[in-house]
Amino acid sequence: MLRQLFSFNGGVKPDPNKGASTREPIARLPLPPQLIIPLHQHIGGTPRPLVKAGDRVLHGQRIGAADGNVSSAVHAPTSGTVVAVEPRLMPHASGLSAMAVVIEPDGLDLRIEREPFDWHAATPGEVRDHLRDAGVVGLGGAVFPSHLKLSAGTAGSTDTLVINGAECEPFITCDDMLMRSEALDILRGAQVMRKMLAARQVLVGVEDNKPDAAAALKAAAAELSDASLDIVVVPTRYPAGGAKQLIRVLTGIEVPHGRRSTDYGVQCFNVATALAVWNALEHGEPLTRRIVTVAGNVERPRNFDVAIGTPIGFVFEHAGLKPDTDTLIMGGPMMGVPLPGVEAPVVKATNCLLASSPALFPPPEPEMPCIRCGECARACPADLQPFELYWHARSRNFGRAQEYHLFDCIECGCCAYVCPSHIPLVDYYRYAKSEIWARERDKDAADSARERFEFRNWRAEREKEEKAARLAARSAAKPAAKTADVADSAPSPADAQAAAPATTDPKKALIEAAMARARAQKEAAAAKNTDALTPDQQAQVDAAEARRKRAADLLAEKQTANAPADPSAGQNDAAR
Template identity: 65%
Template sequence: MSLLRKLFDFHGGVKPAYHKEPSTTQPIAQAPLPAELVIPLHQSIGGVPRPLVQAGETVKKGQLIGGPDGFVSSAVHASTSGVVKAVEMRRMPHTSGLSALCVVIEPDGKDEWIERKPVPWRSLPPDEVRDILRDAGVVGLGGAVFPSYLKVNPGKKGHLDTLVINGAECEPFITCDDLQMRERGETIVRGAAIMRDLTRAGQVLIGIEDNKPEAIAAMQAAVRTVGAERIEIVPIPTRYPAGGAKQLIRVLTGIEVPHGKRSTDYGVQCFNTGTIYAIYEALELGQPLVSRIVTVAGNVERPRNFEVRFGTPMRDVVALAGAKPDTDRIIMGGPMMGYAMPGDEVPVVKATNCILVGSPALFPPPPPEMPCIRCGECAKACPADLQPFEMYWFSRAKIFGKAQEYHLFDCIECGCCAFVCPSRIPLVDYYRFAKSEIWAREQEKEAADVARERYEFRLAREEREKAEKAAKLAAKAAETKAKLAQQEAAKAAEGAAPAPVASDDAKKALIAAAMERAKQQAAAPLNTDNLSSDQKAQIADAEARRAQALQAEGKD
């Protein structure tokens, strides 16, 4: 059947050297417990989870330590049992080298789990299943770390046509999904079946690049063993970036998701195989996401895949593979899309699919950048059908509006354009620069809009308060005036010679009336009726004190 399936093609793409074999010779190994786990609270796209533990607390493996905050956010858990040493700022696995709030755990060595219970997901309403996935901290493990619970959604039609499972793993050096499919194929297929039922998908297509024949064979065997229906393993041609979500959807279904639309609008959703594995563990075992498979490759003696608890320092994981002496850098991710790390002590997080160890020999310093000669090679290579050279000129000239008009935000930063550029321009650096500038500006603009609104509201409020006060005074004046007029009228009715009331007299009468009221108030008799002798004595005391105070005031 799979041989007959019609596959489609995506535009552009490149064929870099894959370097995948060295790290696939050994099975996945368990990374040992480090001396200290540094677990960043912010490990997914969206809101920063709130810390739920304090220094000195004992935690178990899988215990919630960061609660999701906001609609787009995902929980974070302790990845082993131990004592919380601190909740403090630590350096993040991020190019900036800046720090963020982390929970530092000293393992007790027991690696003791919290109580785990399978989730009866079949009988639960979909909203509750989504909440469980959010609280289990399941995020996209392909590298984008988008909270998965938001994607477990059958879309507008109420069901998906195709659920695409991404086992393409197109980036050089990275083999974590490959090894996981080879060794844990059955779990992935079972997870795929769960997702098929949750999203009511008509068919499930697991796309795997054809440079991974072992993984394809293992997965096909797993589908047969599990006896899963409507799940098909589809080998796809090897071409970078076939593992991009939009590219894989295009290859498998022929659907090209347009700018500004979601794939669910077209009845398609895409998950990484690692994410599917994590969803299986979260629902069938009741086990939150506390570890992942990480490829350690590049300039190391024994490249291999390790199952690593989140928070383990990268240095410890690299040591397991044995970094060669000329190592000069660590990259998180692959050579095309990875980020240089600020140091080797930063922790492994949910986004860490690969720790690529670099050396000057393996990744020589980039040759000098030459001027763009407008050859158009980048546009031929772009898998998102963009015009990279246009975006480059406008980003470089800081004309961000124009760069956006050329759909800068549809750029997936795959690096194909920079890979083929004969002038060796680091194009993606320009796009990242332009994107972060545009985001910052948009945020500033939002803040300015809020400030403008609040300022105008304040002005309106002050105006309103002034008007209210004036209206109150006017109403009171009118009331007194009416009263006086009534009195005059009464007098006139009595038949006494009514003096003609001029407007001056009315004012005078108002003042007289006010003074009369004041006098009455001043002379108002104290409440002295029905008082006991005791109370009378107290009143006398108070009066004496008041007299004394008045005297003292007079002296001053």
């Protein structure tokens, strides 16, 4: 059957460099002396650790439980002892650490007993929970929890399930080798996904530079004899493996800004994710291993089946890292990020480990001014204007960059690849994106602080009102009580205090007594620094005392003179 294919704008055709790592089949990498399994390997909440240092774990045991729905579990890839649960270096451009479970394998590889899961009989919700607890996330690079994408909340609205086997980035061949060896199970996984989404058809897109993979898939499809399955060979052009680009090539649907492909009835998964779904449902196998391409400046470029958590240095040892290597990259040469060190582990997102040398990837030429040639706009597969984005990101004019749809940029690197001025355009976009995210976080924090502050003020106000109301009620009730027990009029001091407004004679007496006590105390208390004075100081003190006395006398005189009927006195007081 001939299918009409469509095309996306832009794109580039870099040298694929895929030959070296596809010569030999996938090799199973032995277990390293220590596995470092980061808890947070996917988009969404960080899983809660379920083990602590000293615990024994078994192969396939859950060591981190999904935190909330937008999260996914992590599992132990073998049996052994938990050495530590502590922050470890992450395979991330920041070079920062994050919580990880460190396991020392015991070499026995004892499996945890699998709980049988009859996914044929289970409800879609149960299947999704099972996938979440099996740690299945998108293995194409975005590591988005797969169970969220398989939601039947939009039942019947999904028309096409796209399985992405394009693998367009140079050097990376992990999906290619996986399709060659596991074609049948990939397609079985795709069938399960199709059922969950109630989609009409499944389109598996494979670039035409992978004829072996396409042939294997076609043979497997023939074996399954499923009319809804279609293996489509698409032209090789980077980045045909981008979700939006592949959807456009296969279905002709162009997903506009701010919308998702699901709005147009298309959902997209990577081939390795389809296999992980199948393994999780049919074999109860959680995601603990993945295929990693090791390529670039190594003696034996190859694809390895690696336990997640294996230190990157251990993987490179097996591939034979050449001595002139200067940088290690996770991912491909176009989109990969430099690794901060060989201690960082392989994670679910690690599709390729690339060793770079000055000969293989010459250092970037110095950045020259933008000449506005527009080459980047011609190359952009997301139909953006990279030079405008660059201009606004460079001048930290983030609002304008967003107006030019910065967040539609998939960071494929086509613009930087074609730029005649060698501007590291993607670096500017990454910088602008992370700045905007930081600002949004700050803004959210400020909004929540404002809300809490206003609520606190409102509460304080309410408490004040309530107290005033209580007091008013009490003082209204008191006089009534007073008149009631006026018969036994020998009020206790407490009673007298409570009935403040009612000035009865006993109360006046009490106050008088208290004031007298205070006066007596004041007179008794002598100034502390008045003994052992020199005659000079004594004279000064005496003079001051005399002045004070005179002032008091004068004041008394004035009051007695003015008090009777001087209307200006009151005014003076007020003015004072």
